[in-house]
């Protein structure tokens with residue numbers, strides 16, 4: 097068959113033509129969007145041949161989810177991305193129902209290994225099956241292994257599902273062995289993460305169940321990630337159908353959980369669990385190491401629960417979050433935007449010791465492409481109990497960050513952002529000022545808002561359906577406080 101008649105060849109030709117018609121101005125500045133059509137999870141995030149590679153769940157032909165391909169983009173700074181041709185299409189018996197999420201690993205012989213979930217459509221005698229497949233390539237073209245699927249239901253002990261078995265994260269152990277963790281749904285324990293190992297990427301063995309939900313953290317665990325950072329082992333999962341926790345720490349539905357603890361090569365003993373992102377639009381994050389040793393994480397900045405009703409304004413739909421550097425501070429997973437963003441700062445404004453009592457706005461503080469840090473100085477006997485910051489504001493629209501300082505609560509509320517939809521718009525977290533200071537760093541890239549609180553122990557990511565002409569920022573307090581504001585246009 098000629099290349100342009102294969103599913104991958106057709107996708108590559110289609111995306112090239114379709115993308116040429118999409119104006120760059122319709123896209124956010126530093127959030128990766130699909131070349132054309134639909135995007136969900138980040139896949140195969142890695143540093144290979146001098147560049148970052150990001151693959152993604154992709155349906156080029158429409159702005160809704162469809163038979164999954166892998167889209168592909170590369171970047172030197174994690175912020176400016178160059179589209180590459182689609183990397184995988186559902187075109188073999190092992191993945192005819194879709195090439196679902198997975199990861200990439202540069203091999204010592206120079207090839208790039210992709211490990212992904214192949215979906216086999218339902219057939220006589222079985223429902224749709226999910227199993228793990230490999231492909232080897234040079235960063236542009238990939239050849240699927242004839243042995244696919246290489247991790248199938250035959251390797252699963254009793255009780256695990258052949259239908260909910262996906263999203264392998266591959267890594268090399270210190271002993272040189274290839275390992276991978278994948279999500280599964282156990283008949284009793286529900287969401288679970290399974291560990292496999294292999295010498296060559298083709299022949300795999302089941303090692304153990306790393307951790308399971310036991311009903312507490314959702315019914316199916318998707319998109320695991322496992323790494324060590326700052327002396328702590330971190331297991332990240334994206335649970336489906338999670339119940340909200342009574343203490344308000346975890347919200348209901350699709351979420352992200354970071355388990356911090358110890359991985360002994362077989363099992364994972366969690367010391368604590370926290371949401372990766374407390375926002376409304378964040379799921380399925382994936383991480384890689386930068387050449388200078390930073391652990392960098394990117395998530396899908398949408399929400400399965402609300403995505404179908406979202407207005408399609410462009411010939412593309414879906415985006416990635418900002419790349420964030422992950423660290424552990426005081427036993428907590430913290431995130432901050434990668435420093436590369438500072439190379440894009442323009443029109444710097446710094447206001448120090450600004451007194452606030454009542455409402456205020458500042459002519460030089462506004463915009464829809466901004467990186468703004470507001471530090472509140474609150475002393476204990478201050479009469480100020482409430483602080484508010486509004487952004488993407490005009491006469492009709494705004495999104496607000498409301499801090500009940502006396503109660504140690506922060507509310508992110510996009511109810512008035514301009515949305516016409518009756519969907520969740522509010523998230524609430526607990527935060528306390530440290531040594532009389534509370535830092536709020538907001539990165540706004542058109543309709544993508546990401547708020548980093550304190551040292552980044554909380555991040556709130558949300559899309560705001562607000563006209564781009566609404567670019568006001570204003571502040572309000574019910575008593576005296578002082579603030580420092582540092583604002584940069586991103587350009």
Ligand code: FRU
Nearest residue numbers: 137153196197262263318380
């Ligand atoms: C998570 C997910 C994965 C799956 C992919 C399919 O968002 O459901 O579990 O591999 O999306 O597109």
